[in-house]
Amino acid sequence: MKILYQLNSKIKDLKPYEPLKGDFRIRLDANESFLSLPTNVMTEILDTLVQTDFNRYPDSLALNSCRAFAAYYGVNPELVTAGNGSDELISVLISTFLMKGDTVVTLSPDFTMYRFYSSLVEVRCIEVVKKSNFTVDVDELITVVNQTSAKMILFSNPCNPTSLGLTREEVRKIINSVSALVVLDEAYMDFWDQSLLQEADQYDNLVILRTCSKAIGLAALRIGFAVANETITSAIRAVKSPYNVNTLTQSAASVILSNSEILKEASNQIVCSRILLSQQLENLLKRKPNRFVLFPSCTNFVFLRLNDAKSVYEQLLLKGIAVRFMGDCLRITAGAPQENTELITALEQIL
Ligand SMILES: *Cc1c(COP(=O)(O)O)cnc(C)c1O
Numbered sequence: 001m002k003i004l005y006q007l008n009s010k011i012k013d014l015k016p017y018e019p020l021k022g023d024f025r026i027r028l029d030a031n032e033s034f035l036s037l038p039t040n041v042m043t044e045i046l047d048t049l050v051q052t053d054f055n056r057y058p059d060s061l062a063l064n065s066c067r068a069f070a071a072y073y074g075v076n077p078e079l080v081t082a083g084n085g086s087d088e089l090i091s092v093l094i095s096t097f098l099m100k101g102d103t104v105v106t107l108s109p110d111f112t113m114y115r116f117y118s119s120l121v122e123v124r125c126i127e128v129v130k131k132s133n134f135t136v137d138v139d140e141l142i143t144v145v146n147q148t149s150a151k152m153i154l155f156s157n158p159c160n161p162t163s164l165g166l167t168r169e170e171v172r173k174i175i176n177s178v179s180a181l182v183v184l185d186e187a188y189m190d191f192w193d194q195s196l197l198q199e200a201d202q203y204d205n206l207v208i209l210r211t212c213s214k215a216i217g218l219a220a221l222r223i224g225f226a227v228a229n230e231t232i233t234s235a236i237r238a239v240k241s242p243y244n245v246n247t248l249t250q251s252a253a254s255v256i257l258s259n260s261e262i263l264k265e266a267s268n269q270i271v272c273s274r275i276l277l278s279q280q281l282e283n284l285l286k287r288k289p290n291r292f293v294l295f296p297s298c299t300n301f302v303f304l305r306l307n308d309a310k311s312v313y314e315q316l317l318l319k320g321i322a323v324r325f326m327g328d329c330l331r332i333t334a335g336a337p338q339e340n341t342e343l344i345t346a347l348e349q350i351l
Contacts, residue, residue: 022322025320028335031160033219033266034333034335034336037217057243062245065249066080069225073197074198082224082244082250083223083225084222085222086187086224086226088222090185093152093181098121098151102124102152103125103149105128105141105152105154109130114154114155128140134159135164141174145178150178152182153182154185155183155184157184158188160301163296163331165194165298168195182206187209190214191300192299196208208226209227212253212257216266218249222245270300274302276334302331303329307328309328312351316343319346321343
């Protein structure tokens with residue numbers, strides 16, 4: 001008699017990742033850029049696409065994209081590895097630098113994919129819980145890492161979802177106080193000024209992740225980068241799947257990353273939008289005292305805590321506005337000025 005095939009215990013309860021579906025007038029739920037590519041850049045990209053050899057595999061190291069990335073950020077291209085979104089790189093880093101049974105430390109709340117990919121490779125994942133104002137106790141983090149002999153720490157800086165950031169000095173202290181590999185996810189660092197990219201090669205235990213999905217505005221294409229010293233870089237390159245970034249994405253990313261003026265201007269515009277959104281929310285708070293708590297942001301989104309987050313979230317959806325609901329908090333991406341204003345009007349009515 002044939003015995004029924006059964007899914008293994010580590011994945012049997014998993015469900016496919018489901019982003020919010022539906023036709024919402026205003027999407028402020030995924031931290032994407034609200035800017036589309038300028039026409040001249042779009043034309044430049046289309047020109048490279050028609051020259052593509054569709055019958056050939058992509059460049060396995062995405063060298064042109066890595067060079068363009070390195071030039072834009074002022075780092076050594078030899079230390080850059082491209083991934084199919086930084087999401088893929090998180091998965092590759094976890095399966096490269098951890099062995100079954102190892103311990104990995106993350107923070108909570110933080111980007112949930114760290115925990116998810118850890119669970120797939122059967123490592124022990126310890127979450128250090130942030131304080132109630134969502135700041136990180138750096139000394140506690142260091143102690144936990146050292147006491148558990150963790151092999152890796154993963155966290156985002158600035159943090160998604162809290163929008164708060166650790167200073168360079170605090171992150172350096174973490175890196176220098178542990179023997180674990182520090183994976184520093186700088187997905188939102190284009191909106192702040194505390195990057196450690198320039199120092200990536202000075203540590204034997206640091207990998208920095210960057211993405212083109214937020215400030216660079218290429219979420220549709222899936223490309224992100226890891227920057228680390230030579231030893232770590234060769235290990236990542238050896239483990240990643242050979243053709244992880246497709247040719248169309250490589251071409252488009254090379255073009256956009258070579259347009260540094262446009263990128264800097266776009267980042268500025270997004271930061272301005274977020275500053276404005278924060279101010280509008282501060283003003284709303286004056287009209288609705290203590291109705292919510294607004295956390296200080298160094299990203300392209302804001303984070304609010306409110307008792308009736310679920311109900312506010314649902315009422316916003318009914319008005320055609322999508323934000324991200326997270327327990328007793330809402331994460332709201334800064335949109336185009338008109339979108340922010342519509343959001344504030346809707347919130348004012350709901351609150
Ligand atoms: C959006 C995001 C990413 C994923 O970026 P992709 O390059 O699109 O995979 C990684 N880390 C954090 C913290 C993010 O918010």
